[in-house]
Amino acid sequence: xxxxxxxxxxxxxxxxxxxxxxxxxxxxxxxxxxxxxxxxxxxxxxxxxxxxxxxxxxxxxxxxxxxxxxxxxxxxxxxxxxxxxxxxxxxxxxxxxxxxxxxxxxxxxxxxxxxxxxxxxxxxxxxxxxxxxxxxxxxxxxxxxxxxxxxxxxxxxxxxxxxxxxxxxxxxxxxxxxxxxxxxxxxxxxxxxxxxxxxxxxxxxxxxxxxxxxxxxxxxxxxxxxxxxxxxxxxxxxxxxxxxxxxxxxxxxxxxxxxxxxxxxxxxxxxxxxxxxxxxxxxxxxxxxxxxxxxxxxxxxxxxxxxxxxxxxxxxxxxxxxxxxxxxxxxxxxxxxxxxxxxxx
Amino acid sequence: xxxxxxxxxxxxxxxxxxxxxxxxxxxxxxxxxxxxxxxxxxxxxxxxxxxxxxxxxxxxxxxxxxxxxxxxxxxxxxxxxxxxxxxxxxxxxxxxxxxxxxxxxxxxxxxxxxxxxxxxxxxxxxxxxxxxxxxxxxxxxxxxxxxxxxxxxxxxxxxxxxxxxxxxxxxxxxxxxxxxxxxxxxxxxxxxxxxxxxxxxxxxxxxxxxxxxxxxxxxxxxxxxxxxxxxxxxxxxxxxxxxxxxxxxxxxxxxxxxxxxxxxxxxxxxxxxxxxxxxxxxxxxxxxxxxxxxxxxxxxxxxxxxxxxxxxxxxxxxxxxxxxxxxxxxxxxxxxxxxxxxxxx
Numbered sequence: 001x002x003x004x005x006x007x008x009x010x011x012x013x014x015x016x017x018x019x020x021x022x023x024x025x026x027x028x029x030x031x032x033x034x035x036x037x038x039x040x041x042x043x044x045x046x047x048x049x050x051x052x053x054x055x056x057x058x059x060x061x062x063x064x065x066x067x068x069x070x071x072x073x074x075x076x077x078x079x080x081x082x083x084x085x086x087x088x089x090x091x092x093x094x095x096x097x098x099x100x101x102x103x104x105x106x107x108x109x110x111x112x113x114x115x116x117x118x119x120x121x122x123x124x125x126x127x128x129x130x131x132x133x134x135x136x137x138x139x140x141x142x143x144x145x146x147x148x149x150x151x152x153x154x155x156x157x158x159x160x161x162x163x164x165x166x167x168x169x170x171x172x173x174x175x176x177x178x179x180x181x182x183x184x185x186x187x188x189x190x191x192x193x194x195x196x197x198x199x200x201x202x203x204x205x206x207x208x209x210x211x212x213x214x215x216x217x218x219x220x221x222x223x224x225x226x227x228x229x230x231x232x233x234x235x236x237x238x239x240x241x242x243x244x245x246x247x248x249x250x251x252x253x254x255x256x257x258x259x260x261x262x263x264x265x266x267x268x269x270x271x272x273x274x275x276x277x278x279x280x281x282x283x284x285x286x287x288x289x290x291x292x293x294x295x296x297x298x299x300x301x302x303x304x305x306x307x308x309x310x311x312x313x314x315x316x317x318x319x320x321x322x323x324x325x326x327x328x329x330x331x332x333x334x335x336x337x338x339x340x341x342x343x344x345x
Numbered sequence: 346x347x348x349x350x351x352x353x354x355x356x357x358x359x360x361x362x363x364x365x366x367x368x369x370x371x372x373x374x375x376x377x378x379x380x381x382x383x384x385x386x387x388x389x390x391x392x393x394x395x396x397x398x399x400x401x402x403x404x405x406x407x408x409x410x411x412x413x414x415x416x417x418x419x420x421x422x423x424x425x426x427x428x429x430x431x432x433x434x435x436x437x438x439x440x441x442x443x444x445x446x447x448x449x450x451x452x453x454x455x456x457x458x459x460x461x462x463x464x465x466x467x468x469x470x471x472x473x474x475x476x477x478x479x480x481x482x483x484x485x486x487x488x489x490x491x492x493x494x495x496x497x498x499x500x501x502x503x504x505x506x507x508x509x510x511x512x513x514x515x516x517x518x519x520x521x522x523x524x525x526x527x528x529x530x531x532x533x534x535x536x537x538x539x540x541x542x543x544x545x546x547x548x549x550x551x552x553x554x555x556x557x558x559x560x561x562x563x564x565x566x567x568x569x570x571x572x573x574x575x576x577x578x579x580x581x582x583x584x585x586x587x588x589x590x591x592x593x594x595x596x597x598x599x600x601x602x603x604x605x606x607x608x609x610x611x612x613x614x615x616x617x618x619x620x621x622x623x624x625x626x627x628x629x630x631x632x633x634x635x636x637x638x639x640x641x642x643x644x645x646x647x648x649x650x651x652x653x654x655x656x657x658x659x660x661x662x663x664x665x666x667x668x669x670x671x672x673x674x675x676x677x678x679x680x681x682x683x684x685x686x687x688x689x690x
């Protein structure tokens with residue numbers, strides 16, 4: 001089988017990662033089409049040795065496209081994803097536009113891949129922090145039901161796209177030149193700082209990012225009763241999100257049990273040897289597919305509690321890789337790594 | 346009243362901050378003596394326009410010293426603090442050497458200042474993360490008892506002294522020069538990274554820093570039953586520690602109630618206006634005395650839960666300032682700000 005693939009938002013950070021992931025995974029691309037907003041249309045982007053013209057998404061014809069990987073923001077997704085689906089493409093959408101739509105499956109293939117088959121042309125790719133969290137949480141939840149999650153995130157600037165990466169780099173350069181930091185993307189400097197604020201404020205003074213962790217986790221795990229709270233924090237890290245997670249199970253779970261369950265979980269790598277000072281850091285996760293989990297230990301405050309730390313590349317598993325894995329899952333090919341219970345990659 | 350003051354560990358980051366705090370608070374210093382390890386003895390340090398010779402701690406005579414502010418590490422504190430106390434000084438010790446000794450009060454003046462009066466010559470200054478946490482937690486606990494705390498820290502490199510500050514600066518410079526980061530103080534690069542590891546690993550694979558938050562919080566709040574768990578993480582921030590805190594109370598507490606209680610707490614400043622994008626960041630706390638608290642909100646996962654974020658300068662309130670406030674408290678002078686229920690500074 002060979003597919004006609006459209007990458008929508010091809011000039012953005014996630015769009016560029018789509019192209020890398022398609023190449024690295026030898027995704028069977030029969031024909032590649034690149035699309036973006038009118039602003040980027042007409043540019044040329046090279047992929048596997050060939051130049052590709054970026055089409056204007058608003059006027060692009062999706063007929064003949066098998067898979068459209070969207071990462072063009074919520075606004076364009078709302079109007080263009082249904083059009084692409086109507087023209088016959090399977091849309092895997094990386095924006096938040098469709099994630100809570102009951103007719104649109106919200107998928108992490110290793111967690112709830114089977115739910116993808118109910119799609120009607122659009123499948124939503126979850127929020128990056130949620131994907132990374134659930135890659136670590138789902139293998140535990142599969143063994144012992146979880147009652148509650150208390151999550152604190154340490155999120156990379158790439159979550160704000162190229163603008164976030166540029167903001168940190170510019171502020172580092174400004175400091176080196178003895179100039180005060182200028183702010184464009186974030187309301188306060190991010191260099192040498194931590195901002196307990198990701199995206200926007202919403203109901204109950206939680207941020208939209210915090211609500212995504214709460215609501216998307218419930219939906220993906222199919223646990224509407226799951227108790228989740230989160231504080232989402234941006235830190236000066238390039239592209240891997242990390243999370244400190246407190247889990248309350250229905251019964252006591254030992255660190256050894258959790259380590260064993262995670263050790264065989266596809267897409268997860270346990271890095272947890274305190275005696276050798278081995279624990280995961282976001283630098284280690286950059287550019288890699290696996291979500292790294294460590295610091296697994298009994299919670300001294302709760303008999304059914306466990307604490308751990310996880311980190312994953314938010315552009316890869318948190319976005320582009322997960323979307324490509326969804327397509328592989330739906331079309332029934334690709335590495336077995338992303339199927340629950342499958343072999344390790 | 347005017348006192349003879351010894352600053353022990355005078356050439357270190359906290360030692361230098363002791364000198365700044367003594368000057369800024371117009372601490373009534375009759376005579377100042379500076380002490381440090383043999384390696385730094387003989388150096389001259391200026392304070393308020395005069396040069397002071399650094400004495401060798403090992404041979405220094407504490408007779409005539411009223412207050413000895415120690416920040417010379419655990420080893421020297423274990424041997425020299427009792428000697429200084431025996432010679433008549435009130436030792437306020439910033440190391441971890443005496444913090445869990447039942448004969449040594451462990452004091453945050455705004456939280457448990459009254460407990461200082463049982464001292465026998467030594468008073469312990471708590472761990473920096475613990476002080477910052479309890480400045481925010483104690484005003485809440487005073488109103489409604491707390492059952493459990495789940496804490497994630499975002500700790501500054503100054504927690505490792507000058508070596509930590511140098512490590513981050515050096516790695517930033519190395520990156521600018523296109524060189525790979527060298528590591529001396531931390532096992533992995535701290536620039537553009539987050540290390541879920543502070544100090545050393547201990548029992549149950551918690552770090553010593555995590556155990557300090559658990560055990561010192563119980564002791565200072567006089568709540569041996571208090572449930573506390575923590576994940577302590579070093580991030581590339583200069584000198585203010587931040588903490589994402591989940592509190593479970595014995596009864597529901599609204600964000601408005603918590604905000605009101607914190608608004609009148611001495612040494613605390615509420616920075617919490619989501620509508621104006623106002624929340625505390627560690628850059629805001631640098632060099633300031635108050636612990637900043639914000640992002641106060643109901644926890645959507647627990648009817649008695651509340652989430653918040655706090656940040657405080659770990660060299661000031663987390664170390665030097667708190668120690669000086671202890672001395673002020675014991676000798677009954679100084680700003681009323683550090684007395685529970687006192688006026689705002």
